[in-house]
Amino acid sequence: MEIQLANRLQKLPPYLFAALRRKIAEKKAKGEQVISLGIGDPDLPTPDAIIDELCRAVKDANDPNRHRYGCDVPAGEFKEAVKNFYKRRYKVTLADDQIITTMGSKDAIAKLPMGIMNPGDLAIAPVPGYPTYNIGHTFAGGVTFQVPLLRENKFLVDFDAIPLEVRRLAKILWINYPNNPTTAVAPLEFFARAVEFGRQNNILIAHDSAYSENTYDGYKAPSILEVPGADEVAVEFFSLSKAFNMTGWRVGCLCGNASAVKALSLVKDNVDNGTLRAAQFAAAKALDMGEEIFPQINEIYRVRRDLVCDALSAAGWPVEKPKATIYIWAPVPEKFGGKSGVFADELLDKAGVVVTPGLGYGQWGEGFYRISLTYPDAVLKEALSRIVAMAQ
Ligand code: MLT
Numbered sequence: 398m399e400i401q402l403a404n405r406l407q408k409l410p411p412y413l414f415a416a417l418r419r420k421i422a423e424k425k426a427k428g429e430q431v432i433s434l435g436i437g438d439p440d441l442p443t444p445d446a447i448i449d450e451l452c453r454a455v456k457d458a459n460d461p462n463r464h465r466y467g468c469d470v471p472a473g474e475f476k477e478a479v480k481n482f483y484k485r486r487y488k489v490t491l492a493d494d495q496i497i498t499t500m501g502s503k504d505a506i507a508k509l510p511m512g513i514m515n516p517g518d519l520a521i522a523p524v525p526g527y528p529t530y531n532i533g534h535t536f537a538g539g540v541t542f543q544v545p546l547l548r549e550n551k552f553l554v555d556f557d558a559i560p561l562e563v564r565r566l567a568k569i570l571w572i573n574y575p576n577n578p579t580t581a582v583a584p585l586e587f588f589a590r591a592v593e594f595g596r597q598n599n600i601l602i603a604h605d606s607a608y609s610e611n612t613y614d615g616y617k618a619p620s621i622l623e624v625p626g627a628d629e630v631a632v633e634f635f636s637l638s639k640a641f642n643m644t645g646w647r648v649g650c651l652c653g654n655a656s657a658v659k660a661l662s663l664v665k666d667n668v669d670n671g672t673l674r675a676a677q678f679a680a681a682k683a684l685d686m687g688e689e690i691f692p693q694i695n696e697i698y699r700v701r702r703d704l705v706c707d708a709l710s711a712a713g714w715p716v717e718k719p720k721a722t723i724y725i726w727a728p729v730p731e732k733f734g735g736k737s738g739v740f741a742d743e744l745l746d747k748a749g750v751v752v753t754p755g756l757g758y759g760q761w762g763e764g765f766y767r768i769s770l771t772y773p774d775a776v777l778k779e780a781l782s783r784i785v786a787m788a789q
Pocket of ligand 1: 438
């Protein structure tokens with residue numbers, strides 16, 4: 398019997414990185430050497446102190462709950478660490494009912510719409526943008542209204558351009574700064590405007606803050622929760638994945654508006670059993686050590702950022718050095734007529750290098766491609782020399 402896929406899956410394009418993974422596997426199966434600058438999955442190891450804390454917690458024979466469901470016996474230390482981190486970093490005070498532990502950001506981003514949207518409801522998502530916003534809406538039976546992130550607007554959402562009818566019908570508006578994939582950053586005034594928009598239109602502002610700690614040249618990314626009264630209309634997804642090299646650990650949190658946190662918690666009650674307790678202890682340790690860990694990790698990415706941007710500029714494709722994220726968002730070389738898919742396919746076929754085509758992030762991503770900096774300097778150098786040789 399051939400199982401027929403559900404409509405909700407048929408409505409979605411193949412998951413961007415799953416499609417790239419398949420292409421890479423095909424090449425490798427043919428014995429070809431491929432350099433992948435695709436997914437943003439840090440190559441650097443999780444810092445030792447965090448691993449030590451995981452091991453301690455897993456081995457702690459005095460803790461009768463160490464193997465149990467992370468939702469039923471959460472490590473209170475994690476919530477405390479989140480509160481302390483937000484206090485130190487942003488001067489934001491969070492109450493207990495304003496925080497929920499998540500399995501990284503992706504699963505919570507996909508689950509939140511199920512707690513808030515009814516079939517046929519609208520939600521607003523930026524394009525280019527992280528595909529999971531639309532995936533969450535689609536799984537909830539909802540529809541995505543796309544707003545463009547344009548270079549001429551510094552890749553910021555233009556709230557005034559969102560039609561009145563959409564404002565009336567939308568339940569959620571997603572924003573994400575520092576931004577994936579464009580690497581744009583947003584000032585606190587932008588978040589204040591987002592909060593005002595949410596309040597005026599009765600729309601939950603969901604801020605994906607996955608890259609808030611991957612910053613350079615002294616830049617510090619603000620939190621939307623720093624805006625006075627933000628917790629009336631906004632939530633923020635914080636993840637340990639990119640900040641602490643912990644992608645596989647699946648730990649993060651959603652903070653802010655208590656009723657939205659509750660909605661996610663009710664969805665999670667029904668579909669998951671929480672994050673491993675020992676991982677929660679380790680994540681608490683990570684947050685407590687943040688100020689010590691971030692500069693060490695970011696310095697490595699800064700060197701990589703400079704290496705890639707300088708090589709692209711030397712080849713005649715200047716790219717401004719981003720202040721944040723672990724990516725470079727570069728215009729497709731002229732030879733390819735702005736077609737990111739054609740460029741990415743030829744790059745893989747002729748030079749064995751994988752980049753993420755901008756079109757994969759939606760229509761307004763066309764004309765760009767993304768390089769992930771989660772690869773060692775030598776790999777980046779080799780990849781850049783192949784890109785230049787192929788595309789110049
Ligand atoms: C990316 O490459 O955009 C991210 O690694 C994807 C993710 O965070 O799920």
